[in-house]
Amino acid sequence: MADQPEKLYAVLRESWSDDQFIRLTLSKLRKGREAATRVTIRPVTIGGKAQLSFVSQFPTKDITKNYPFAEAEKRIVGLLKDTYLIANLFTTEKQIILELRRNGKATLRTQASKITDDLPARSHDRKKKDWIADKRFLVELGILNSSGNVKKDKGDKYRQIKKFVEIVDGLVRQQPALKDRKPLRIVDMGAGKGYLTFALYDYFTHTLDRPVEITGVELREALIKKGNDIARSLGYKGLNYESGFIQEYKLPETDILLALHACDTATDDAIYKGINAKAELIICAPCCHKQIRRAITGSEDLQPILQHGILLERQAEIITDTIRALLLETQGYKTKVFEFISTEHTGKNLMIVGQRHDRPVATEKLLEQIAAIKKRFGIERHYLEGLLES
Ligand SMILES: C[S@@+](CC[C@H](N)C(=O)[O-])C[C@H]1O[C@@H](n2cnc3c(N)ncnc32)[C@H](O)[C@@H]1O
Structure with missing residues (x-):
């Protein structure tokens, strides 16, 4: 025996x-x-x-x-x-x-x-793709407990992280110019605790065996230190967090520009930098929409909508993000706007994706559409328009 x-x-x-x-x-x-x-x-x-x-x-x-x-x-x-x-x-x-x-x-x-x-x-052999290979970073970031199980209150975040990796994977595969790009250069503006940057690093490095350089730009020094400490302790070479203010950050050559839940016009600043850097993909999940909310004046017939705070809020979101998508199109990007995780998990779930292409652009028509929307809501200027005209 x-x-x-x-x-x-x-x-x-x-x-x-x-x-x-x-x-x-x-x-x-x-x-x-x-x-x-x-x-x-x-x-x-x-x-x-x-x-x-x-x-x-x-x-x-x-x-x-x-x-x-x-x-x-x-x-x-x-x-x-x-x-x-x-x-x-x-x-x-x-x-x-x-x-x-x-x-x-x-x-x-x-x-x-x-x-x-x-x-x-x-x-590799699970029926349903897991999207995360090395789960140690999730333990370090407090999503999994030390036994490797999802903490009770972190289920939504965990699903969001996996969904995000799945979306980026699909977008990268659709972008011909990124097929052979080595290393893939990703910059995340307003990276916060770095959940999503860690997850992308893990996916490209460990699952796809594809070299990546990922930089998280963040204001808060404590988060930068923590992100870098975890990345170093796990041996994640090529993942770095840098101190920076989105508006002033000198974006290096970048293939994928991320801005997830960056406040108000910080999303526009990030989009603008991504356009200037000719990023192949610009992926953002807007946060609040104060600029357009304040700029909407609207005519008499719109007052029933504009008098209710929550309706004005939603109207501002729709206008802000519609104009962002149209402006991205004027700059040679095909856009997609969709919910990236169900509203049951988070309210801030809208994603705008710009996919760079080299086809002719009907700029005039797009600018007319933007002008018509602005006119209808009494808006003088969208912040991103100002940046693009500067
Ligand atoms: C709501 S959190 C989102 C974090 C992460 N992107 C995510 O979606 O999980 C926004 C982060 O952006 C940072 N931030 C806000 N404004 C910024 C700016 N102008 N420049 C750099 N970072 C900024 C904040 O400190 C915060 O950590």
């Missing part, structure tokens, strides 16, 4: 090949051993290949190393022989706890798995 560690290794192999492996932790150092207090091993997809990621926890830092399964298994056997006394294996079906004693004896306990809400991160 196989001994207790062998039984654990057999379940490890089986759960790996059936894509049921969630994680394995090794803990309780053998006497006299100086090593990481704990090693957590999880599946990741690196360059399209399923591997095991070993995160070794030391008092002041974590060290991560990834190995193909066969090598990982050898390391696990070695670590249990020489360094650790407890192994805790979680699969989608069960949890197995192996306790080794100093006298050489061992016990093995099996219980039903309590982990139900998040399956392993091996996107």
Whole structure:
């Protein structure tokens, strides 16, 4: 009969090949051993290949190393022989706890798995694409807990992140000029905590094995430091956060310009910089629409709409974003405007996408349409128009 560690290794192999492996932790150092207090091993997809990621926890830092399964298994056997006394294996079906004693004896306990809400991160052979290969950044950013499960109040954010990666993936595939662009240069204006920039970095680097350089531009120093610290600790070369004010930021050569939930006219400033940089894709999710809200005067017949704050608000949103889309078209971009996540998850869910093309543009007709809208609502100028005319 196989001994207790062998039984654990057999379940490890089986759960790996059936894509049921969630994680394995090794803990309780053998006497006299100086090593990481704990090693957590999880599946990741690196360059399209399923591997095991070993995160070794030391008092002041974590060290991560990834190995193909066969090598990982050898390391696990070695670590249990020489360094650790407890192994805790979680699969989608069960949890197995192996306790080794100093006298050489061992016990093995099996219980039903309590982990139900998040399956392993091996996107390559999952029926539904997961969009995220290396979930460690989600743990660092507080979306997943340390066991790799989505925190109770972070489900919406998690879905939003995955949806966003899915959208960008589709847009990049539709843009012929981006097909062979290496590295793909992405700038995120007003990156905030960096959820979306981390997710794009992970997707292009680990799932597509495609070089990217991603810069998050942000005002708040604490967020820049945190983003850079996490990126460095995970070894994410090519992902950087920079201090900058969108309006003054000198945009380098950029393939994809992002501005998600940048306030009011900061979205226009970002779009304008993207146009000037000839970005192939300009992707923005506008936030508030104060400029046009204040600029709407409207004639007598529009008063029933304009007298109600919420209706004026929605009217301002529609006008602001319609004119943004038309102005993008005057600059040689095909535009799409759509809801990128259902309103049930967030109110700020409108996305404007500009896809650069080299076809002739019916500029005059577009400018006439803009003029007619402005006239109807008594608007003198849209902020983005001013930028483009300057
Ligand atoms: C609402 S958050 C959105 C964060 C992220 N883009 C997202 O959608 O999850 C807006 C972020 O933009 C930053 N921000 C606002 N105005 C800015 C400006 N003019 N220049 C640079 N960053 C700005 C804020 O500090 C904040 O972190």
